[in-house]
Amino acid sequence: MAVLKVIEVLANSEKSWEDATRNAVKKASTSVNNIKSVYINEQSVTVKNGDVDKYRVNVKITFEID
Known part of the structure; x- marks a missing residue:
């Protein structure tokens, strides 16, 4: 059985919302x-x-979560 956790992250970009989302995931x-x-x-x-x-x-x- 997998156990999952959710965190909330705020991010920004000068290009687009898609780029801001990528920045959030990357960080x-x-x-x-x-x-x-x-x-x-x-x-x-x-x-x-x-x-x-x-x-x-x-x-x-x-x-x-491992």
């Missing part, structure tokens, strides 16, 4: 093993001088 994988899935909980952007500055995501990362 989390430096300290978390066995990542199985990512659920995008929320998306937002910051605005600077009337234009989109950064894309932000709030993700839930599920991983299997």
Whole structure:
């Protein structure tokens, strides 16, 4: 029987929400093993001088506990 744990991670990118999600997974994988899935909980952007500055995501990362 597998035991799974979920953590919540916030990440951003200057390119896109997809890139922000990749950044979240890449950073989390430096300290978390066995990542199985990512659920995008929320998306937002910051605005600077009337234009989109950064894309932000709030993700839930599920991983299997050894």
